[in-house]
Amino acid sequence: METNAIQQPTTEAPVYTPDQFLQGWLGQRRVTRRLIEAFPEEALFNYSIGGMRPFSEMVKEIISMSGPGVKGLATNDWTSIAGLDHHTGKIEAHSKNDLLRLWDDATEAITTYWAQIPVQRFQETVLAFGQYEGVGNSIIQYIIDNEIHHRGQAYVYLRSLGIEPPAFYDRS
Numbered sequence: 001m002e003t004n005a006i007q008q009p010t011t012e013a014p015v016y017t018p019d020q021f022l023q024g025w026l027g028q029r030r031v032t033r034r035l036i037e038a039f040p041e042e043a044l045f046n047y048s049i050g051g052m053r054p055f056s057e058m059v060k061e062i063i064s065m066s067g068p069g070v071k072g073l074a075t076n077d078w079t080s081i082a083g084l085d086h087h088t089g090k091i092e093a094h095s096k097n098d099l100l101r102l103w104d105d106a107t108e109a110i111t112t113y114w115a116q117i118p119v120q121r122f123q124e125t126v127l128a129f130g131q132y133e134g135v136g137n138s139i140i141q142y143i144i145d146n147e148i149h150h151r152g153q154a155y156v157y158l159r160s161l162g163i164e165p166p167a168f169y170d171r172s
Contacts, residue, residue, distance in 0.1 A: 018122065021137075022114050025144050027171025029107055032062070032151050034166040035158070036103065041096050043161055055157055056099055058150035060091040062143075063102050067109030069128060069143045073136050074116040078129045 016024070036044070036059060045056045064080070072078035093099040122137040132139065151168075158165040 018114070018117065018119055021140075022111070024171075025140075026107070026111070028144060028147060028151075029066075029103075029110075030171055031166060031168060032059075032147055033100065033103055035151055035154050036096065036100060038158055038163060038165060039096065039154075040161070040163075043157070044096055044099070045094075047157055047161065049157060049160060052153055055150070055154045056093065058153065059099055059103065060093060062147045062150060063106045064091055065143050065146065067106040067113070069139060070110045070113040070117070072128055073121055073126065073140065074113040076126070078127075 036055070039047075039055060043055075045054055048054050068078065068080055091102060093102055117136075122135070122140075124136050125133060126136055126139060127133050128139045132142075134142070155165045155168070
């Protein structure tokens with residue numbers, strides 16, 4: 001007998017374990033970090049094409065969503081972490097070193113809070129940052145997709161500056 005019933009997600013048969021999902025994301029973050037490092041300081045904060053923001057502003061957005069997003073999923077507290085405010089996007093970084101330090105701090109928050117997320121939480125509906133409703137794993141996937149999207153813009157910036165960007169597939 002054939003059925004058209006849609007299977008509901010379970011925690012017993014994941015495509016990825018939570019740790020595999022995290023490791024994939026951390027690999028993406030390593031690529032993005034190398035991209036930040038590849039930018040000349042002046043271009044990181046001032047260069048743009050076609051009305052897009054400088055890459056530093058995109059990085060600040062990624063930082064403001066990533067650590068606080070994982071913290072929110074783990075604790076249901078969607079407020080900022082250590083001055084990283086998703087709602088205002090106000091993150092103080094005036095040098096590449098400042099930006100890289102904040103990037104590393106956000107990565108540490110991701111790994112710290114990730115370990116606190118109960119596996120069933122990835123399948124629960126949440127209201128991220130008080131305004132984005134979705135299933136836990138889809139909220140995290142959006143944060144990752146946003147990072148990759150902005151990284152693509154940065155690849156264009158670097159190529160237009162005559163700089164060979166790091167390989168997108170090297171997540172080590």
